[in-house]
Every structure is written in structure tokens, then in C-alpha cells.
Amino acid sequence: METAVEHTMTPKPDKPEPTMWERFRKVFKGHPMAIAGLIGVTLFILTAVFAPFIAPQNPYDLAKLDILDGLLPPGSRLYDGTYSAMGTDALGRDILSGVMYGLRISLFVAFTAVLVGSTIGVLLGLLAALRGGWVETIIMRAVDLKISFPGILLALMLLAIFGTGVDKVIYALIIGAWASKARLVRAVALSEMKKEYIDAARLAGLSDFRIMTRFLLPNSISPVLVVLPMSISGAIGAEATLSFLGVGVPITEPSLGLLIANGNDYLLSGKWWISIFPGAVLVAMVLCINVVSDRLRDHANPYLRAKD
């Protein structure tokens, strides 16, 4: 009897908890596409962070621009003797530099919106599961309302009401991001609520807030982490779409979507590089994130994992 108690109480010494790195390797090992995606995402983020140091030109510095360099095709020699890999736009701005700076804004908007939106969603979902009753009804009704409406239309509506700007786009995307996470987290938290450790915490007299943040949150968060990359790539696409339509970021802070819109007028005259290069970078980035996201989702799916 005593040995049995000892057996359940002490963890097996020969099998330590896998470290973060080991778990990480297990997810990606043997999936070259996913690894390529991961490398791609890292490169894009690094480019965005270090854009001011590696970009050939500062597209915001009007003194550096030369109107004689306007609308040059890719590979042209600029007035100051340097070469432009992706060509220039009508004002003589180097497209490659514009893309590097545009990445900063696109990624900043998407990451901020998804992180804030998901945090709100997770907290609301946990609250719904923990409290039940009318709190849950109101939260889940609001989730249904939000999810039955296409995101892009909701964002257009909000931007039509509140006007445009980087902050407004972030708000609109936050409102787009919270609902699905609330639903996801509530479903997991409801099943966690039935487990004994929650009863134990209740009996120990811990406050709802403490139970929510210390017990429920760590045990219900993983499905949200799995869908997070998909959310971010969706937000990048949504921001680009809104900016392209002229209701997103202002021209003083051009994201990739706005750069594509700038080139739109020149497309019919065959000056394709102004729109196509920023778009290609946008697609490559979204694709990299989606490939990683697909891998995470497959790994989290127990049915598929059994076949691995």
C-alpha cells in the first residue's frame, strides 16, 4: 500500500519533462516545408526590425529622393550611381526600401491587433466558463453575433464610422480577432472546470481571479496558441486589404497594402513592379506563416499525430 502511494506521488526519474527545445524539434522534424516557412517568417521579422539599417534608402527622407529616378524598372541604375533591385515608383522611391519599411507597419499592426484581441478573447472565454449564468450568456451571444458577420465587412463598417489611421485599423482588427478565441478557450475551460484541481483551488478559498489566471489559463491556452499564427496571417491580409481600399493606414505610414495601391494606377500602363513586388513579399510572408500554422495544427490534432 505504501509503495503504491509512493509510486503515484513521485515523478518517474528516468523520463524528464521534455524541454521547450525538444518539443519544438519534435513538431518540425521531418517537415522541410514547415522548417522553410519558419526560416522565412524569421527572416521577414528580422528585415522589419532592422529595416533602417539594411534598406538602401530611407523612403521617408524626401531630401534623398530624386524625381529623375521616377518609374525606373527593376535593376536600373539610379541618379546617385546605386542600383535599384525592384525598381522605383513615380516619386523615385526605391521599391525594395519601401517594402522593407512597409513590412514594419504591416507586421506591427497585425501583431498588436492579434495579441491584444486574443488576450481580450481569452479572458472573456475564461470568465464565461468560470462564472456561467448571465455573464456567459452575454459573452457567448456577443461571440455568435461577431462570428456570423464577415470580418472584412465589420472592419469596413468600423472604419467608415470612426475614420482611418493606424490606431483605427488596429482597433478594427482587435474587434475582428477576439471572438473566435473566446469561443475556443471557453470550450476547453469548461472541460477543465470539471477536474479536481479546480475544486481543490475553490476549497482552498482562492479568489475567482486567481483561479482564472493561475489554474484555468495555463491549462486552456494551448489551442489558442495553435491558431495564433493563422490569426496573424489573416490580420496581415486584412490590413493590406483595408489599406489597399484606402480606408486603412495613412500615406505617411505606407504598409505593404498601401504600396500595392500606389502602383495600381501604373499597372495598366505596364509598370508592373510598383504593385507586384510589395504584393509578392506580402504573399510570401503570409504563405510562410500559413505553412507553419498548418504544421502546428496537424501536430495538435491527435488523430493525425497517431499516423505520424
Add this chain to the structure above:
Amino acid sequence: MLSFVLRRLGQSGVLVLIMSILVFVGMYVVSDPVAVLASDDFTEEDRIALASELGVDRPLMVQYFSFLSNMVRGDFGTSFVYNKPVLPLIVERLPATLEVAFLAIGIGLCVGVPLGIYSGLNRKRKSTKTISFLTTVGYSIPNFWQALLLILVFAVWLKVLPASGRGDTTMLFGIELSFFNVDGLRHMLLPAINLAIYKICMQTRLARSGTQEVMFQDYMTFARAKGIPRPRLIRRHLLRNIMIPIVTITGLELGGLIAFSTVTETVFSWPGIGKLLLDSIHHADRPVVVAYLILIVMMFVVINFVVDVLYALLDPRIRYT
């Protein structure tokens, strides 16, 4: 069943009311219509006169109820830009939008379902992996950039299809349609393909997972054991079973398709309701934006209501009390 329908109808009514309050607050309270309409040389008296002419000097509740009662009577006001009643303005552009949407759904089904069945039946083949990767690519390309690529390739480089506008139309029952007209169809093709690419990816995935599930069912094994030839097996037994979820989801996504048509119509200058919405946002043409939003909300409520009731009718396992 009747009580379920009535209760569900009541919920839909409440939903429309909530949305009308949100739109009203957003459009008439958060942004001040007097500030939008008044020109710079307006004196304080002019502003007050304009406010009373617009009715915005009345208490909020009174304003809301007159907004609501006008709306119920189908009076959404007059467009500032076109100087015409809003409702006919939207209704006369609806056929153009629906036409492209239905063509896109048609293309999506005709391409996506066969690709999905093929992938589901040949899971290990190299071509299946390629199809699967292509659907990920299709999902990753933003709608508007696809549109630009289509214009660049087919209109600028190959010069085979027109890049914008609606082209010639044929009158049918008093509605202008592009569908029965060669020039109209040529104009419609690029916008429809643009909307269809996302549909193709979705339907390929749906058909693939459906096929994988259905093929392992006992009735499929039985049908094969009976010696039914493969083409007939696929047409009669597989296709019919996987089409149920595909048709349901396609119907549910109709609203999303019309929402996305704002992007497509703007890029291709297609004169539908999506382009009207965006132009109206840019011109601060408030009555049109309000009417569009209210109508879209009502459309969503109706679609969701019909789907819920159909589910209750079709699936005896769902018990609504």
C-alpha cells in the same frame, strides 16, 4: 417546431434591433453630420438651422425612433452624391453583384469538387500533395492582389480580357444582365475568377475530407462488394453524400462572398453594391452607407435563420424545444 421557429424569429428581430442601434449610434452620434455637411463659411446660426433641418437637434431617442420608423417604411433617405432615394440606388446595383457571385460559386463547385474528390481518392500521389500545397497558396494570396495579377496577365500582357467595367448588358424581365451577352461575359470572367479562387480552395478541402470520410463507411464497402463500377460508385454513392456539407457551407458563405465583392468590384470597377459602398465611404455619403449596412445585416439574419430552420427540419437528431 413552431415554437422553435417563433423563438428563433424573435431572436433575429432582437439582433436586427441591436444592429440598428449600433449603426445609428455610429453614423449619427459618433460622427456629427452637421460638421460633415457644413461648409467653412457657415455661421453659428447657419449651423443651428442645418441641425434643425436634419433633425439632429431633437433628443436622441426621438431621432432613433424616427430613423427606425423611416427604415421600416423602406425610406433610407436621399443620397448626398447621387441625389436619389437610397433604396432604389442599391436595388438597381444588386443584380450586377449577384451575377458575379453566382458565376464564382459555379466555377468554384465545378473546379473544386472534382479536385477534392481526386485528392481524397488518391491520397498518396504526388499530384495530391501539389493540389494540397496550391490550396494553401490560394488561401494565402489576398483577394485584391490576385485581382491585380489577373489584370496584369490577362488584360495588360495577353490583352484577351477587359480589365474593368461591365460591358454590354441584356435586358431580361426589366433587369440588366451581363450573363446572356458575349461582351458582358467577357467582362464578368476576371471578377468571377477572382472571387472563385478562394471558393475553389475551400471546396477542394471540403470535398477531400468528405471523400476520405465517406470512402471508409460500411455502405461504400458494401457498394464495392456488390460490384458497382467505379464511375457509378463515385457519381451515385460518393458525390451525393459529400455534397450535403459542401452545399450547406457554400450557402452559408454567400454572405461572405458578397462582403468580399467590395474588394473585387473596386479593383475591376464593376458597378455592383460593393463598389457603391466603398465609393460612398470615400464621399462620406452617409445615407447609402447606413442603408447598405442595415440591408446586409438583414440579409445575414435571414440566411442564418433559414439555415437553422432547415437544419431543424432535416436533421431529426437536433431537437429544438
